[in-house]
Amino acid sequence: MSTTSAATAAPPEKPAPRAAQVDVPAGVTAGVAVFDRQTGTFTEQVNSAGQFRSASVVKLLIALDLLWNRQPGDLSATDRARVDAMLRSSDDNAASTFWANNGGGAIIDRMVPRLGLTDTARPPASHPGFWGYTALSARDTVKIYRYLLDSAPASVRDYMMGNLRQSTRCATDGYDQHFGIAGAFNRPWAVKQGWSGFSSGGCTAPAGLAAKAPAGAGKQTGAAAAAVRSAAGINAADLSRPALHTTGVVGSGDRSIVAAYTLHPSGTAYGKAYTDLGRLTRSLNVPGASRPAGTWIGTWGSGVRLRTQATTAASPLTTLPAGVEVLVGCQKRGQQVSVPPYLNDWWAYLPQYGGYMTNIYLSSPDNQVPGVPVC
Template sequence: MALAALLSSTAAAAADPAPRAAATTRAQVPAGVTAGVAVFDRRTGTFTEQINAAGQFRSASVVKILIALDMLWNRDPATLPAADRTRIDAMLRSSDDAAASHYWANNGQGAVIDRMVARLRLADTARPPASHPGFWGYTALSARDTVTIYRYLLDSAPAAVRDYVMNNLRQSTRCATDGYDQHFGIAGSFNRPWAVKQGWSGFSSGGCTAPASARSAQNGAGAAAVDLSRPALHTTGVVGAGDRAIVAVLTLHPSGTPYGKAYTDLGRLTRSLNVPGATRPAGTWIGTWGSGVRVRTQATTGSAAVTTLPAGVEVLVSCQKRGQQVSVPPYVNDWWAHLPQYGGYMTNIYLSSPDNQVPGVPVC
């Protein structure tokens, strides 16, 4: 069968043992992906990675950090009305679009970006094009400016603002408000401690358990000097004890790229980076197939679902064990894989492996 051929042909390529130490090689950009990369070591004050660091990308939801900082400028977060704290919490933790649109409309739209560019002396950041003034996700942003934003937050912002924003980013939810799985890139590549603000635009399904919905108009597709049409997936944040490394990886993918494919490619790129202070979870990276694949609390179909995987995404498997027999004709399998980053199990049927028990993966 074509499916069987796919599984056997991709198994060797899909399995990718995860190293425990930080990578030392230059960023490895997957074929077809346009990337802007910057990794800054706060301990030494130097960049360990820079590729197209000044390149402008549409920000997607990464701009929500600037929207929050503008709202908090010269203001103690403790003085915010409860409604504003609720909105900002959701915007930073779960990438809530409605909250971003609320502040964008109320605080002058592109003027938010103009103010933050001047305050932080950003070099490559610009308000959305005049043809799309309400589209906050069309803000132009670069990897090096993203590092500057995090450096301001960590080193220059008032302590109350720093703690409020960073604590929200440390509590990033796996499922965003719109149903996209947002724990790709940094969140999928490194052990905690980390804090992230992610961005995505131009995809149709993120695969989380929460109900999915189309991206808002403010984060949709269009045309301007900055590429607004190709699907965008960005991972930004800090990694390691004491927030040692600032990581910004901005990517564009070929038109029509499925979310799971972009999620996987961004993960591979992020794992190739030299990120000082980062530690990586043990296990083997393996591709998956199928859609609507559930991760469950136990190795049974009757146990609670933790989440639903993005279709075709690569997952980290720490070990495998026998559980309930699952039948997906013509396949039958009673082996289940433990996915440490999800805290649950998936049936091995949907792993891209030619055997029921994945070779080289230990038994739990």
């Protein structure tokens, strides 16, 4: 059964509780759209036509252009591996290869009329190789997913959505990409995220995968980026402030399409932006979404490790972005850890990571966090 028919045939679900309003944190500029495929209506729209530099979200268009009028099986083994890495782990080298081989900005020029996009524009002429400078809006992103889910050939839909459902926590450039949708909702979900302008993503990538982003990633910031913006013309996206975006589908039968684009004050740490986007996403009315149980708690410190057990002798799973807010499911006693002047033998279990961190790095005044159950 196709995704589309499954969504149509599914019995009505109880709507998610309506938030009082979308929580856009202070200092953040946001563009948001949430579309309920079951009712054919938007449940959220905030600056949904606003242009944002796409960062890695444009990889959806790069992949769709590559697969236009062809089947995934027609791709060479090398190109298929590149697409897999680009969609699952946001691989920049793969995107740059396709961008260079398939005409650069012409990719965007082709996809705009194909999908009926209204706010999408190729990168500024001064920086044609910066695919991440493509302008996108939240409402155009909804159109991209609607095409992919409802109009694309089944083989293309299943291939691309299958990759997005296998999003890896660590991207190939060492950024933790399970923010926004991936943190706010339980599976099933499928995501394509974007980030630009941050100095560190605080994620331990699998061996051999961490790689510095090439110029085409569009991660330039500061005065040079501002100069590019002045020459952008129709592409009026802000290229200066750090950007963090979450896009994808949520719920059984891919019920809701969610697109949230955000820009943050210059100098914002990745963990702070990650936390702010998470709070914004959790405030959205997303029909069909299931929200994870637990308590959201802030952290401090950098290089904080998640481990398979409540001891420093256990294998590390990954590291946290510095200062990020995490979902704590429960806590238990384990090895006593000393980080002068602190000493603590309580460990928190983070269900979204499947591992433990010492409570020392939780922003709580007590060794045992009040209100969090014992594992």
